[in-house]
Amino acid sequence: MTIVDLIFKDAKAERGKIFFAATAAGLANTLVLMLVNSAAQAPEKAGARAFFLFVVFIATYVLAARYVFHRMTDIVEEILYRIKCRIVEKVERAELSGFERIGASEIYDRVTENATMISGAAGLVTNVLQQAIIFTFAVLYIAWLSFPAFALLALLIAAGLALYWSRSEGMGDLLKALARTRLTFFDALTDLLKGFKEVKFSQARSSQVRADITQSAALLRDVSRKANHLFDENFILASCNLFVLLGALAFVLPRHMQVEASALSKLIAGVMFLWGPLQGVVSGYPAYVRSNQAIAEIEALERKLDEAAGAAAVPDEHGEDPWKGNLGVIEARDVTYEYPRANGDGAFHIGPLNLSIQPGEIVFIVGGNGSGKSTFVKVLTGLYPPTGGTLRVGGVEVRSENVAAYREMITAIFSDFHLFAKAYGLIGIDEGLVRRLLVQMQLEGKTSFEGDRFTRRDLSTGQRKRLAMIVSLLEDRPIFVFDEWAADQDPEFRAYFYEELLPSLKQRGKTVIAVSHDDRYFRCADRVITMELGMIRSIEAGSSRPALVKSMNAE
């Protein structure tokens, strides 16, 4: 879809009005020029009537042009607003695996860079529309002055356009390459910003990171330069087209037909009229092509997000909720999950896994690095849909239609957790309770809760995790999931987590699934599930530690 299609579709009934106003503005513009031209040819006739018309044409131009420009800007901004809202909604609906496949860079780029490009193009596209109308009127004026001159003009314009299109053919590919290069640059820059501290410690790393960023910036410069050169050359080509026309009128036409000097000078003035509109059209064309490309990229992102969407990733009135907050046994039956393959590398997979977790049970998932603990937890919490087998909760299979309702029963702190700027989802919470939890987590004086947010989030890693724990406790859902929560806590808090917090959650009937490496606290679990190479190696009782069942892939 082009930007013109998009605007036309959105303008609906106003289309005719906009087109009429653009035509009025173009006509008024042409009439001003024609009036000035004839006044210059015959100054004795340029009286009060001509001046009155001059003022009327200018007033018409101002009113009509203002309407067209403002409405087009409003329409484009409204379209962009809706695109942004739609993308945010689609990101929300996307499943984690699809979101991970797309990556944040592409979403940032499309929502910011491409939207800015389209926004900037609104005025230029309006100008192209108006200038094209003025151009048409100016050509008609020339036809009225002399038909042979018009025929010559039509021929040259047709030849110019054919050349212009043939030269613009590679433009689409070039702009696609530009978008790809922008993502590479963005990724490289993000690497530097995220690895800021690591870069500070190594001159070699710093210069290599810089070299990579410089390389992608150079690539961006080269592709952008190539595209702009092509646009510039097309602009020069269009100007040359007019020079050729002026030359044909001045040197060729008088040799082949009888033309009066005054008619010839009017014709030349008429052709000069074309100059402004032609420049407007040709210089606005790159913005038109770029915005079309930007729209195509946004559409491609939306398609990817649609593919990544679950049936009910955001619970709404149509989403199923078979549990209504009542948790039953969580049962994984022959569950498998496989990551998508990337760059020919083998994809990690877990399972088939069999496990039942009773309501109110504390289960630790343990095992070496990369054994698949976090992956299994993501499947158990409905973040990754199993690629095989079934996940049942209270006897009901977790499917895309009801997974959102299942997730509403879970509060989770993953190892790469995020603290939101506002306490989203907790707005209106009892502030006294928050204050008590801040004291309990020894965060009083470090941060406080005011209105809808915690005043400070720039705390130490352990403190940030304690703040995330406060959010989790405030959410107070039937299932608590902790992915190595205690890893960054001091011994005192680590003991508090395992020996006080988890038992108190159990006492309140909560189910706890915790990924842990703290083997001295394994006794605090009801059961300890050990994973190895994506499989369950053993399931043991936590407190006594004798093997309840010791079998591969089974309870």
Ligand SMILES: Nc1ncnc2c1ncn2[C@@H]1O[C@H](COP(=O)(O)OP(=O)(O)OP(=O)(O)O)[C@@H](O)[C@H]1O
């Ligand atoms: N988003 C992803 N895309 C593709 N593969 C992934 C992704 N996340 C993890 N993996 C792969 O899955 C494997 C298991 O990762 P996982 O995070 O589940 O391990 P873990 O047992 O939690 O490890 P750790 O103790 O180090 O946290 C890793 O070896 C990694 O290669």
